[in-house]
Amino acid sequence: MxxxxxxxxxxxxxxxxxxxxxxxxxxxxxxxxxxxxxxxxxxxxxxxxxxxxxxxxxxxxxxxxxxxxxxxxxxxxxxxxxxxxxxxxxxxxxxxxxxxxxxxxxxxxxMGVPKFEWDSIPLAYAMDTLDMPVAWEWLVQPASVNVGNPHVVFFVEDCDTVPLDRLGPLIETDPLFPAGINVNVATVESTESIRLRVWERGAGLTRACGTGACATAIAAMRRGLVGRETRITLPGGMLTIEWNDAGRIIMTGPxxxxxxxxxxxxxxx
The missing domain is CATH 3.10.310.10 (Diaminopimelate Epimerase; Chain A, domain 1)
Incomplete structure (x- = not known):
């Protein structure tokens, strides 16, 4: 056939x-x-x-x-x-x-409405998903959000220096995340711009991850690091993410x- x-x-x-x-x-x-x-x-x-x-x-x-x-x-x-x-x-x-x-x-x-409840990510047990009291080496206090699939987001000084090929699979398979997790390391460059790298659950390092861009933007917005519309620059190029007045995530890109x-x-x- x-x-x-x-x-x-x-x-x-x-x-x-x-x-x-x-x-x-x-x-x-x-x-x-x-x-x-x-x-x-x-x-x-x-x-x-x-x-x-x-x-x-x-x-x-x-x-x-x-x-x-x-x-x-x-x-x-x-x-x-x-x-x-x-x-x-x-x-x-x-x-x-x-x-x-x-x-x-x-x-x-x-992309719909993001979810922040610990059991909607899902996590193995209850905790604050905006400022999680967990760490993997120097990756500390991430945020978690479900944007159709689960993401954890670490804000770091320079995302390009993070050995994501080594830490990504460790975090993805950690028992804290019973369904696995997509791992994002992000650097906020301005109130309108974020640089991002992603370890994708089941796929590994990727040049771009649309849901990762959405999750990272929403986490940054919740922390007051960027406005309600921001540019996310990944190794493969740029996406624009908006969290509109209806609470829905709007992603635009090529x-x-x-x-x-x-x-x-x-x-x-």
Whole structure:
């Protein structure tokens, strides 16, 4: 069975897009997703994105990280989906319904309302999620927020000096985070600008993470470090994050199509 795919990326965070909205595909397992994502023996990507029909939205988006694990949300993929779909739409994800809208060479995404309760992150036990009394070496007192998926955010003097390739997996798998966690290290450069690096749960170091940008911006806003709209600069480029008067997170940024192709499903199943 030959299956078409579209390779896309948002600020270098890349995706294999499978569109099953009109023609169904066989059930996608974690092993199939991991095989497709493998950069040596598969197509290669950070996430595999599966588009399907939905009973509660215009269509549904399922997200599989490079290790095959399914996750709730992906901001960069949402912008790529908006570009692919071509018009404004409501999209069902396991993290909730989001609204996508293509603008220019990218998209504007309504990512919904952030959650701050300790059991909504989730954490293993109750604590203040704005100023957490925990530390990993010199990474101390982070904030935690769920923006469709869970994030922990550390504000540091220079995020480029943090050995995130070593500390990221330690924090991601710490028992404090029963569902795992995305790890963000951020440097506030002004009241309108933040520099950010992200260790993504199930994917590792990434050039860009849309939900990480959202989580970091919201954490900085809650701490009074930036205003209600700010620029987040990641290794792959810049996103604009707004926390509007309705309490919803609005993310704006670019996305691109790289190429199209097809593969034999049996080679990966």
């Amino acid at each position: 030959r299956v078409p795919f579209i390779k896309m990326h948002g600020l270098g965070n890349d995706f294999v897009m499978l569109d099953a909205r009109a023609e169904p595909l066989p059930p996608i397992s974690h092993s199939v997703a991991a095989a497709l994502a493998d950069r040596q023996t598969g197509i290669g990507c950070d996430q595999v994105i599966l588009l399907q029909p939905s009973d509660i939205a215009d269509f549904a988006m399922r997200i599989f990280n490079a290790d095959g694990g399914e996750v709730e949300a992906c901001g960069n993929a949402s912008r790529a989906v908006a570009l692919l779909h071509g018009t404004k739409a409501e999209v069902e994800t396991s993290g909730g319904i989001i609204t996508i809208e293509p603008v220019g060479h990218g998209a504007r995404i309504d 996305a691109s199509e790289s190429f199209r192709g097809s593969f034999d499903w049996g080679d990966y199943a």
